[in-house]
Amino acid sequence: MKSGGMNKDPYNVIITGVGGQGNVLASRMLGNILSDRGYFVTIGETFGVSQRGGSVMSHLRISKSSAWSPQIPRGQADIIVALEPIEAIRVMASYGNDRAMVLSNTRPIYPVGVIAGEMEYPDLDGIRDALGRLTKRVVFIGATDEAMKLGNPILGNVIMLGAVAATGLLPFDRYDFKTVISRSMPADRLEINLTAYDRGGEMLLGPR
Amino acid sequence: MSYLFDTNDGARYLLMGNDAIVRGALEAGVGVASAYPGTPSSEIIENLSRAARERNIYVEWSVNEKVAVEVAFAGSLAGLRSICAMKQNGVNVASDFLLHVALSGTRGGMVLVHCDDPGALSSINEGESRHFARMLELPLLEPGDFQEAKDMTAWAFELSEELRSLVMLRSVTRLSHASGNVTIGKLPGTEKRAAFRYDGPLGDPDTGPVVTMPVPKNHLILQEKLKKAREAFEKSPFNTYTGPEKPELLIITSSACNLYSLEAVSLLNAGGRIGVLKLGTTWPLPPELIKKSLARADKILFVEEVLPFTEENVKILAAEMAADIGIKNFYGKNDGTIPMTGEINPDIVVEACAKILGIEYRPMAPEFEAAAQEMIKTLAPVRDLTFCPGCPHRASFWNIHNALAMDNREGFVCGDIGCYTLGFLPCGFNTMKTSHSMGSGIGIASGFGKLGQFGMDQPIVTVCGDSTFFHAAIPALVNAVHNKSDVIFILLDNSGTAMTGFQPHPGTPLDATGQELPDIDPAAVCRSLGATVEYADPFDIDGTQAALLRLLHEGGARVLIMKQMCALSPAKKGKKMFEVRVDEIACIGENCGCNRFCTRIFRCPGLVWDRERGVAVVDEVICAGCGVCASICPSGAIRKTEARA
Numbered sequence: 001m002k003s004g005g006m007n008k009d010p011y012n013v014i015i016t017g018v019g020g021q022g023n024v025l026a027s028r029m030l031g032n033i034l035s036d037r038g039y040f041v042t043i044g045e046t047f048g049v050s051q052r053g054g055s056v057m058s059h060l061r062i063s064k065s066s067a068w069s070p071q072i073p074r075g076q077a078d079i080i081v082a083l084e085p086i087e088a089i090r091v092m093a094s095y096g097n098d099r100a101m102v103l104s105n106t107r108p109i110y111p112v113g114v115i116a117g118e119m120e121y122p123d124l125d126g127i128r129d130a131l132g133r134l135t136k137r138v139v140f141i142g143a144t145d146e147a148m149k150l151g152n153p154i155l156g157n158v159i160m161l162g163a164v165a166a167t168g169l170l171p172f173d174r175y176d177f178k179t180v181i182s183r184s185m186p187a188d189r190l191e192i193n194l195t196a197y198d199r200g201g202e203m204l205l206g207p208r
Numbered sequence: 209m210s211y212l213f214d215t216n217d218g219a220r221y222l223l224m225g226n227d228a229i230v231r232g233a234l235e236a237g238v239g240v241a242s243a244y245p246g247t248p249s250s251e252i253i254e255n256l257s258r259a260a261r262e263r264n265i266y267v268e269w270s271v272n273e274k275v276a277v278e279v280a281f282a283g284s285l286a287g288l289r290s291i292c293a294m295k296q297n298g299v300n301v302a303s304d305f306l307l308h309v310a311l312s313g314t315r316g317g318m319v320l321v322h323c324d325d326p327g328a329l330s331s332i333n334e335g336e337s338r339h340f341a342r343m344l345e346l347p348l349l350e351p352g353d354f355q356e357a358k359d360m361t362a363w364a365f366e367l368s369e370e371l372r373s374l375v376m377l378r379s380v381t382r383l384s385h386a387s388g389n390v391t392i393g394k395l396p397g398t399e400k401r402a403a404f405r406y407d408g409p410l411g412d413p414d415t416g417p418v419v420t421m422p423v424p425k426n427h428l429i430l431q432e433k434l435k436k437a438r439e440a441f442e443k444s445p446f447n448t449y450t451g452p453e454k455p456e457l458l459i460i461t462s463s464a465c466n467l468y469s470l471e472a473v474s475l476l477n478a479g480g481r482i483g484v485l486k487l488g489t490t491w492p493l494p495p496e497l498i499k500k501s502l503a504r505a506d507k508i509l510f511v512e513e514v515l516p517f518t519e520e521n522v523k524i525l526a527a528e529m530a531a532d533i534g535i536k537n538f539y540g541k542n543d544g545t546i547p548m549t550g551e552i553n554p555d556i557v558v559e560a561c562a563k564i565l566g567i568e569y570r571p572m573a574p575e576f577e578a579a580a581q582e583m584i585k586t587l588a589p590v591r592d593l594t595f596c597p598g599c600p601h602r603a604s605f606w607n608i609h610n611a612l613a614m615d616n617r618e619g620f621v622c623g624d625i626g627c628y629t630l631g632f633l634p635c636g637f638n639t640m641k642t643s644h645s646m647g648s649g650i651g652i653a654s655g656f657g658k659l660g661q662f663g664m665d666q667p668i669v670t671v672c673g674d675s676t677f678f679h680a681a682i683p684a685l686v687n688a689v690h691n692k693s694d695v696i697f698i699l700l701d702n703s704g705t706a707m708t709g710f711q712p713h714p715g716t717p718l719d720a721t722g723q724e725l726p727d728i729d730p731a732a733v734c735r736s737l738g739a740t741v742e743y744a745d746p747f748d749i750d751g752t753q754a755a756l757l758r759l760l761h762e763g764g765a766r767v768l769i770m771k772q773m774c775a776l777s778p779a780k781k782g783k784k785m786f787e788v789r790v791d792e793i794a795c796i797g798e799n800c801g802c803n804r805f806c807t808r809i810f811r812c813p814g815l816v817w818d819r820e821r822g823v824a825v826v827d828e829v830i831c832a833g834c835g836v837c838a839s840i841c842p843s844g845a846i847r848k849t850e851a852r853a
Contacts (some may be wrong), residue, residue, distance in 0.1 A: 018591065019596075020596070028387070031222050032222050035220075035221075035222035035389060040388075040389050041387070041388070042386065042387065042388045042467075043222075043386060043387040043388075044382055044385075044386045045385050045387075046329060053592070053593055053594035053595070053596065053635075054591050054592075054593050055591050067354060067355075067388045067467070068467065068471060069464075069468050069471040069553075069554050070382045070383075070386035070387075070388075070467065071382065071468070071553045072554075073471060073475055073553070073555050073558065073571060074571035074572065075571040075572040075576075076571075086587065086588050086589065089583055089588040090588045092580065092583070093580040093581065093583060093584040093588070094580075096576075096580065097572065097573075097576060098573070098576055107829070109813070109830065110813070110827075111589050111590060111591040111592065112591075112592050112594045112634070112635060112811045112813060113589055113590060113591075113592055114589050115807045115811055115812075115813065115815070115816050115817065116634070116807060116808050116809075117804060117808050117817065119589035119590070120589065122586070122587040122589075126587060127587055130583045131583075133579055133583075134576060134579055134580060134583070144829060148829070153829045
């Protein structure tokens, strides 16, 4: 079994964002892809009331040998996928380390406290610099903006998955992604999701 | 192939804990399944309903947890295997009936799945439901991983039939809503016959009438059943030990905490020093197994959520066994080694073990941690909970808040459980002032409404959702009407049990499997009780506030049904009613004098303030197109137009 760039066991991935961004769906897709590849996968998720405008987080544990805790221990994340930039900050501060790979969407979703003028939303350069001081591996892509060009902002999560695949860190490719979404999505949604997945890869590596 | 129908014994799936429980029930040939929805338990009945036709199961969303248990119990009495699922506080609702079921006994295997929510991730309480097993004298199982969630569910039905007792199976959020790999087993045939035999002698468990009397005799029988359970648990393969023969520290754990404990041992690289006893059968405890395990080590650490249930039960046994096993050093919740409240995680267990054994553990390099803490202080503004964009509750509370403010008699709102609980927060304009169990808003309001004789003259308003109305609000409304309590009862009707995923309820015309059922009209129920009933659309700000102001000056029990579908409802299909935009010339920003009224006060996530240009802007990705904000701008700068179909 090829393990991609996974250099430890369990390998830990966090997908984070704000309720309604398709966080849970992305973690299920990724979990099923890796489970199909024969790995033990454990996913821990927050949903329910936390979904109502709150931060959401899925923890994925990927192992060749056994099930692991649905919560990743502090400082142990290997890849952080953020569908919203300040969620990358939040997760990095609790679960990050100086070898972690951070892949973040650029589009902010303002907390209501920011909207109400009680707090400030940091500028993107500030977020980028701060993350860059903690790890050298930080990449931002405009996933939601690109998804809107494809006609639906929700596709941002699949664009991010395409970008994750393009990092080569996880052992899966377009074929594995297609197999899983063919099982779980109506046939008429397949094409647009594959397009979004490809767009994610291109955004990370440039068009091929 | 779905895990629900796969007959391929040995196939492997990535399943949520709740799905693993579903598969276990299917492998046991369950015939009746019932529940009232509640996070984190809702997916159990939801997914069983998908298998209902093919697997020949009667699946029901019941009106509340007590009735759900009664429905499942009927299945058991007719010889079918039955399952009932609920969240932690649902057990409180069902507990009166459960007390009697324990005493009368069951026939077909009957399992109660109760899902606790440690840390109250999606609850307004942090209730511990395991104590009910002890209180009601019922056997209790706790799966320690995803595979066990399936296997133990299937076994629970056998155990129930062996004991003639309801069996409780407790899950937690991080098991129910987490996912892991599960290898499935065989599915049985789908033929099932139901018949209730009652013509045998009183006290015959197979053929007699099913009553709890004579109580002294039946109570003794119940105690015998627990004894039998204890014996079965001594040999249960679901109680496992991992570690050296004589560890320095023994962890006793169950449920998701098993996974945290194993992770902690791995992080500390202490497999040679720490042993983990994972208990799958936590009530009644098997004393011989506990004795053998306690004899392994002098230091014992309990790792469990929510209350120290196993900790206290083991300590009782340890006191009885002290002559044989000696004095132990116990660590856990009672001595503060493990926090008494909130969720447990691997780090908490690591910290506890490191402290007890004197091991140094740093989860992060100090420089990294310092930089990370600095970053979080300045760059990560907190995300307060809020209503979704387009949520009718935001509009409803806006109307209620404004009407009460205009009325100017310090009126307030009593509420209960649902998305609308957030009405106590700024997103609901801090309008809700009490929030407790299902249906309690109207009960509390009924009491407040009778305090006029003591000089209380504040208007009393209460809200509840359409599903809650049927669950527990009707008796309290009867009470308010009958006792002539002076209240306005607002039904926030968003056409489904929205918070938990749009399960149908008696006011909706469909059952759990999508078949048509007669829907019960809450307005007709209220009118039949003698209350006056009016309707309002909360998105119609002027009309709703006028109706409220008028009702505030009328007496007696008044019902106002605020009807507007949940923004996330599948029936809405994400379609916007309106295109909303800000006319940037009409929005005079900082010069308006409104001091950013729309964003500062109304706080919809879809409407943001552009600081650089000093105007309000609609975020087209977030906005759900309800159009309510167009009614609130004093300059009329927010414009709505009918969305194109």
